[in-house]
Structure formats: C-alpha cells, structure tokens
Amino acid sequence: MQLNPTTVKSLRGQLNWTQQQLADACDVSLRTIQRVEKEGAASKETTMALCAVLEVRQGELIKLEDNTNSCDVSPALNTRNITSILALSSVVSFILGMITVFFIMS
Numbered sequence: 001m002q003l004n005p006t007t008v009k010s011l012r013g014q015l016n017w018t019q020q021q022l023a024d025a026c027d028v029s030l031r032t033i034q035r036v037e038k039e040g041a042a043s044k045e046t047t048m049a050l051c052a053v054l055e056v057r058q059g060e061l062i063k064l065e066d067n068t069n070s071c072d073v074s075p076a077l078n079t080r081n082i083t084s085i086l087a088l089s090s091v092v093s094f095i096l097g098m099i100t101v102f103f104i105m106s
Contacts, residue, residue, distance in 0.1 A: 001047050003061045005040045011054045012037075025053045 012022050024032045026049035036042045042050070051058050 001042050001044055003036055003040045003042050005037050005060055009037045026050055
C-alpha cells in the first residue's frame with residue numbers, strides 16, 4: 001500500500017517520537033518505518049498498526065499524488081479523455097455494424 005511519507009513523518013514528529021519508538025509501538029522493525037517514511041511503501045498490516053498507534057484513519061495516511069507528478073507518471077482519466085474514448089468507440093461500433101449489414105446483404 002502506498003502511504004504519504006510526509007504525513008507519517010509529520011504525525012511521528014507531533015508525538016516527539018523517534019523512528020525506533022514508532023517501530024516499537026507498531027511492533028514492526030525500524031527498517032519498516034524508515035521505508036515508510038522514505039518511499040511510502042507499507043503492507044496492510046503495517047498500515048493498520050500505524051493507524052492505531054497514530055490514532056488516524058487509513059485515508060489520512062494514503063498517498064495523494066501531486067498534480068505535477070501525476071501528469072508525468074500517467075495521464076489522468078478526465079472528462080476530455082473519457083469523451084474521446086466514447087466517441088472513438090461509437091465510430092468503431094458504427095463501422096462494424098455497417099460491415100455486418102454489408103455482408104448480410106451480399
């Protein structure tokens with residue numbers, strides 16, 4: 001699961017805890033907390049432990065993509081993309097229908 005590393009680090013900072021203290025409270029390794037705060041990578045079990053210890057809901061820890069980064073990684077499905085896809089599928093359906101009618105009439 002992808003968590004927001006900045007949020008986890010900030011919540012830990014509010015408690016004035018070290019990474020080791022958070023790891024002990026969550027019953028995970030120090031390396032796990034380091035990975036979460038650096039990469040945001042966490043198992044479901046680690047995520048649930050962090051939520052319980054930090055007293056937050058899972059949604060508060062989930063990583064939200066920055067607008068600048070999400071455009072670089074992959075194009076988002078926005079209204080314009082969906083409209084283009086629907087228009088293209090309509091044209092393809094029409095063409096396939098015409099070809100079917102042509103072969104039936106022949």
